[in-house]
Amino acid sequence: MRPEGKIASLGIALPEPPAAVGAYVTHVRTGDLVTTSGQLPWVNKVMQYPGRLGAEVTAEEGYQAARICCLNALAQLKAELGSLDRVRRIVRLEGYVHCTLEFRDHPKVLDGASDLLVEIFGEQGKHVRIALGIYAMPLNSPVQLVVWAEVGE
Amino acid sequence: MRPEGKIASLGIALPEPPAAVGAYVTHVRTGDLVTTSGQLPWVNKVMQYPGRLGAEVTAEEGYQAARICCLNALAQLKAELGSLDRVRRIVRLEGYVHCTLEFRDHPKVLDGASDLLVEIFGEQGKHVRIALGIYAMPLNSPVQLVVWAEVGE
C-alpha cells in the first residue's frame, strides 16, 4: 500500500500545514530533497503539551507531541509535492526535545515521530536521526522536528 | 535586480569571510548545494554583542547579531562561488540563539538574518528555518547561523 492509502487506512487526517512564525517558509525543495522548517506540535493553532520534558510534560505526552509535529511535517511535504506518494524515502529526522537537565529519554519521545514514519512509509520510512535536549525552545514548545525526504519520479 | 546589484544598491559592503576557529573549513560545495560552517557575529575579528539573549543581550541586539552572522555567511558563499549571482535560491537557515531559560523570542532574533536574505534575494531568498535556544555557545557568541544555498548554472 502506498503512503496516501496507508494514511487513509490508518484513519489519519493530515492537518493543514502550519504557517511560519517568522520571515521564512515552511518547506522547500532542492534537487530531489524536500525539507521542512522546524515543526511544533500545533493542533488547530493551539500548541499541545507546552513546557519541558522532565518537568511539566511526561515522556508519554512528549511521544504524542513528537507524533503531532511529524503529522505537521508530513502536511508540509504534501503541500510541496501534492501527494505523499511522491516520497521515495524519508531521509533524516532532526529531533529537538525541550527538557530538564536530568532528562534522558529523548529517544522514547522521538520514537513518536519515527514510529509514525515507519507506519506510513514502511521500509522507505526509515531515517537517520539526531536527538538533542534543548534548553530554551521558541514559544515554550516541548518538541521541534525537521523532516528531510527524497522525492521520486 | 540580481543579488550583487541589490547588495550594492542597499549600500552593503560584504566583509572578508571569517576564518575557521578549529580544524575545519568555512564553506563547502557538494553537488548543487553550498553550505557554511556555523557563523558567528564577527566584525573585524571582534565579536559583537557577546552573551545571552534574555540576559546581557537584548532582542534588538540579537536581531543585529543575526544580521551580522548572515553577512558573514554570504561572504562565505561568495568565497565559494565568486559571485552571489550564482545562487539560485537560499535553501535553509539554521538559527542557534544563546539565551536564558525563559527567553522565547528566538523567531524575532533570527528574522535579522531572514529579512536580510529576502532583501537581497527576493523570492529566491525564502528558506526553511530551525530556531533553537542554546545553553552554551562557543566563545560566548549570542547567535550562530548556518546557511544552505542552491547553486545555478
Place this chain on the structure above:
Amino acid sequence: MRPEGKIASLGIALPEPPAAVGAYVTHVRTGDLVTTSGQLPWVNKVMQYPGRLGAEVTAEEGYQAARICCLNALAQLKAELGSLDRVRRIVRLEGYVHCTLEFRDHPKVLDGASDLLVEIFGEQGKHVRIALGIYAMPLNSPVQLVVWAEVGE
C-alpha cells in the same frame, strides 16, 4: 594513499557500527550524499566519558570522546558504502557538546573528530562544522556527532 590504506597505516581498527537506540537507522544514502544518525562515544557497547564538559569530563577527554564518535561515524559510512575509498569528500560535521553553562572550548573538543577526518582523508577530509553546547544529552553522552559525506563513482 587512499582512506582504507591510510587507516591501516595509522593502526586504526574501525569498530562495528553501533546499533540505533530507537526506531530509526544509523546511516542513509540520498543521491551522492551519505549521512549518519547522531553518533555517541560507544566502545564495545560501553559509553566512554559520560557526563558534561566543564564538570565530570575534561577537554582532553572530550577530544577523545569526539574521536571515538567519529570512528563510529566512519564505521557507519563504511557499512553503507562497503569501503571508505568510495568517499569523495567529507562534507559536514555536526558537533554537539554536552557541557556546563560556562564551558567555551567546544572547538577544541570537536577537533578530536576534525583532526581524525583530515588524518584519514587529507584535503578531502576538510568539512564545514557546527559546534553547539547542549544542555541535556541522550544517555548522558558527552558528545554527539553527525558526519555527512559525498560519494564518488
